[in-house]
Amino acid sequence: MSAELRELALVIGREAVALARQMRDGGIAVADTKSSAVDVVTAADRASEELIRARILAVRPDDAIMGEEGEDHPGTSGVRWIVDPIDGTVNYLYGLPDWAVSIAAEIDGEIVAGVVVNGSSGVEYAAARGAGATRDGRPIGVRPTPPLAERLVLTGFGYRSDVRTHQATCVAALLPHVRDIRRMGSCALDLCHVADGSGDAYVEEGPSPWDYAAGGLVLTEAGGRFALLAGRLREVSPEAATNALVVGTPADGWDTFVNALRTAGFLA
Structure with a gap:
């Protein structure tokens, strides 16, 4: 079906x-x-x-x-x-x-x-x-995961100034530890870019189910791992869901990337 x-x-x-x-x-x-x-x-x-x-x-x-x-x-x-x-x-x-x-x-x-x-x-x-x-x-399939310092990370930002401030602070803390960060403007496509190997990871706190539902499946079926984790958005936006941190990577790069997110202040 x-x-x-x-x-x-x-x-x-x-x-x-x-x-x-x-x-x-x-x-x-x-x-x-x-x-x-x-x-x-x-x-x-x-x-x-x-x-x-x-x-x-x-x-x-x-x-x-x-x-x-x-x-x-x-x-x-x-x-x-x-x-x-x-x-x-x-x-x-x-x-x-x-x-x-x-x-x-x-x-x-x-x-x-x-x-x-x-x-x-x-x-x-x-x-x-x-x-x-x-x-x-x-x-399609994900690309082999390089060391953290060589990973191209995709991200996005919300549209409220307080949410953006929180997101930008976390991204700024992550940036020195990865190859570079890209913000292209579509959560769905970003997840698909990780799925086809044109990105190494995706992280953003705050997207809605319609943003990530299809792309998340594309990524997991391409050999990636996708999850909603407990981030810190509720500190500035109390109405946000508890698990609002959208994360996607190749399966073999999951643990090291999540650890980097924790160090950068993404995780609760």
């Missing part, structure tokens, strides 16, 4: 990317804001999510849906879809390349299928539980 859900997500993801591209060609503007004045929503975010919801329910009307821009849709089938209609909205707004449509399917709390389609390049990452991960249909 996971493979069937993956294939449905791929078809729908391609259509949602095509819609977002078309809307961008016609000109885009900020439609609303969320957590802060710089946390933006475009009309394309909403249109993409509406399309995804409609396509899922047309085929699987009893499924539940959690989306970033709309209210949760209840279901009775035991399958829940977790949808980010445009992950990397600010990149999309500015015409930068790292934005994606991310669609995952969950059964009984476990992600079983995930698709991340890069809206700029069209590159498609896909995974089904137990069936491996692919990039444009070809199997």
